Structures are given as C-alpha cells and as structure tokens.
Amino acid sequence: MKKRFIALFLAVLSFTTFAQIDNDKKDLKQMKQMRYVAKFDSGQKDVAIYKMFDPSDEVICYVLMPEYASHKIISGKFLYEANSVGSISCLKGR
Numbered sequence: 157m158k159k160r161f162i163a164l165f166l167a168v169l170s171f172t173t174f175a176q177i178d179n180d181k182k183d184l185k186q187m188k189q190m191r192y193v194a195k196f197d198s199g200q201k202d203v204a205i206y207k208m209f210d211p212s213d214e215v216i217c218y219v220l221m222p223e224y225a226s227h228k229i230i231s232g233k234f235l236y237e238a239n240s241v242g243s244i245s246c247l248k249g250r
Contacts, residue, residue, distance in 0.1 A: 188212055203241050209249070217246040 188210070196205040198220060206219045219242075226237040 190217065200241070214249040215246050216249045217244055219244045 190208040190210050193207040193209050193216075196207065198205050202223050203220065204223055206221065208217045208219060209215070210217070221242050222239055226239070227234045228237070229235070
C-alpha cells in the first residue's frame with residue numbers, strides 16, 4: 157500500500173511539474189517586450205549600459221549588465237551563474 161501511494165504521489169508530482177513547464181512557456185510568449193534603444197560604454201571591461209523603452213507605460217530603463225552571460229544547462233533549463241555586475245534604473249518618459 158505504501159509503495160502504491162509513493163508511486164501515485166510521484167506520478168502526480170511529475171505531471172504537475174510538466175504542466176508548470178508548459179505554462180511557463182506560454183507565459184513567456186505572452187510577456188510584453190521592451191524595445192532596445194541604445195548601448196553605452198560603462199567604463200568597465202565587458203560591461204555595458206543598455207537603454208530600454210517600455211511603450212505600454214512610456215518608461216525608459218537603463219540596465220547595467222555584463223555583455224556575456226555565463227550559464228549551465230541543468231535538467232534542460234538554463235541556470236545563470238552569478239556575477240558582481242548588475243543594476244537597473246527606470247524613469248517615466250516625456
């Protein structure tokens with residue numbers, strides 16, 4: 157009885173996980189997109205400032221981030237590694 161319960165629990169858990177993955181893919185397709193405007197020198201090697209525009213709210217954002225992202229693939233998903241560079245500042249456009 158205990159083995160059947162564990163097997164049923166694992167089956168439900170795996171179904172829920174796959175359903176969540178499918179929902180995540182749908183959510184990504186429905187996400188709004190910011191528009192790239194320009195790239196600026198940050199004064200640091202391999203780090204840039206990106207200017208982005210959100211037309212739905214008329215917001216301009218400046219993002220300080222590395223030009224290259226280091227990542228691993230674990231269980232079919234990207235796992236981005238940490239770095240010490242990154243910030244975002246946004247303001248309402250005119």
